[in-house]
Amino acid sequence: MKHILVVGGGLIGIRHVDAVKAHPNCTLVGLVDPDMSITCDAPRFADMSEVDAHVDGVIIATPTHLHAAHSIEAVQRGWHVLIEKPVAGTVEDAQKLEAVLAASDVASLVGHHRRYHAPVQQLKSVVQGGQIGEVVNVSLIWAMRKPDAYFEGNWRTAGGSPVMINLVHDIDLLRFVLGDIAQAVALAGRSLRGTARIESGAIALGFEGGVTGTISFADTSPSPWGFEAGTGENPNIGTTQQDMLWITGTKGAISFPSMTLWQGQDWGSAAQRVEFAANVNAKVPLDAQLDHFLDVMDGADPLIDVADAAKTLAIALGIENQLITQMKARVAS
Template sequence: MKRILVLGGGLIGIRHVRAVEAHDGCTLAGLVDPDMNIAPELRRFAAMDEVDVPVDGVIVATPTHLHAQQGIKAAARGWHMLIEKPVAGTMPDAQALEAALVQSTVRSLVGHHRRYHAPVQQLKRELEQGLIGDVINVSLMWAMRKPDTYFEGNWRTAGGSPVMINLVHDIDLLRFAIGEISSSVALRGRSIRGGDRIESGAIAIGFENGATGTISFADTAPSPWGFEAGTGENPNIGVTGQDMMWITGTKGAISFPSLTLWQGSEWSEPAQRVAFEPQKNQKPPLEAQLDHFIDVMNGASPLIDVADGARTLAAAENIERQLMQSDAQPSLCG
């Protein structure tokens, strides 16, 4: 039985707590959060330094800017770690954490849990095996209307860019399924709520394998298109079951998450839909990720470690930087 400590008692942290409690291969060592009113029925610690019980692994589910320093502390104590996305607040922080891990025997995993969706793994596998030939381009859309209360009286008012909160998942999905990102160009959209926060935009992406792609995003526009809406993986977001990513190749095209497959060869003939059965998750991805974290603690290779997670962070940081430097369209407020 692995003894797992959870850092952070927010929405995702409590989901991790419940997953650990329900798992038959681990036990909850406790919850670390400065707000001692959160889950008082658990073994509670206000800070990492107070933890005085045996710990095999730690799940870091705190605000992003704390990930690196807490990960470095965990490595010093010999705790294997699962760190929520993004792996760190900045690339220097991610590199410092990676250096600390290199000097230790601690293993790491980064919480890009979309990699544990069965259809995502199926898509990656089929693309690698040439289901639609050589990938030519990919179009991805993520758009939802976040409630105004999401931004009121907290850090998101100024720093709640959807790039690091949401699109970092999509960027990792593209890296995982299509290939490494070699370049990007980003254009910032208009401000609906006012202020300097990034709300929407468009991104052109180049991949090392020669494919190209686009991402269109907004947290101000209600729509049926987005990973969470399409797959139902987030209990806080309504489910539409609509596709949100479309991929073309030299022998056909496929959309996700339905994995609707089309094949054809000549423009004079319409592409034909081909029967293709998407795989279903055997368990929620967060639980599958916990299974894998236990395996990683036992010596298995991680699906995405800190070094790999840092590459996703670097791509997201580059996009965020371009969006911040881009001239936003005129505000609709006032």
């Protein structure tokens, strides 16, 4: 029975609390958050320094800029860490965390939980197994309208960019399936909420193997396209079951999450849909991630460690910085 502490009582933190409480091999030590009005059926602490109970592992679900500091504090107390994405606010912070971990006996895992989706694992297998031939390009759409209240009276008021909150997941998904990204060029969309906050845009990607791709994103559009909407993985977001990712190759193409597979020859005849069944999650991916965290604490290799997650972070930050520069230039002109 592992004793798990959750740090951060926001939307994802409470989901972690519920997952730990429901897991047969975990017990919830408590929830750490300076906002003591947040309640849960477990002890409450305003700070990790107040925790005097036995802890095996800690789930860090605080705002991104606090991830590294909170994780380092946990490592120094000998607690294994599961860190929500992004792994840190800066690449430098991620590197500091990696160095502290390397000098310890503490295990770590980063919460890019989409890697635990059965259809995502299947998509990687199909692509790498050559069923669509050599991959040529990829297109991804993430577009939904976030409610205005999402940005009010919290840390998102001054930022809340969908790149670091949402697209960082999609970037990691693409890296997991297609390999590392060598180049990313971003174009900022217009601001509809009357702020300088990043709201929409387009991104061109170049992968190390020569694959190219695009991401189109917006947090101002109530569209049916997005990972959360397509898979139904987030209870706070409506489910549409529509595809949001399309990968083409020299022998065919596949769309996700429906896992609709096409194969063909040339334009003289239509590509044919191939009978293919999408795998179904045996567990909620967040629960599967918790299972894996318990294994990592016992010595298993992490599905994504801090060094790997730092690569995803670097790409996301590069995109974010390009967009911020463009937004500032618009305000100044």
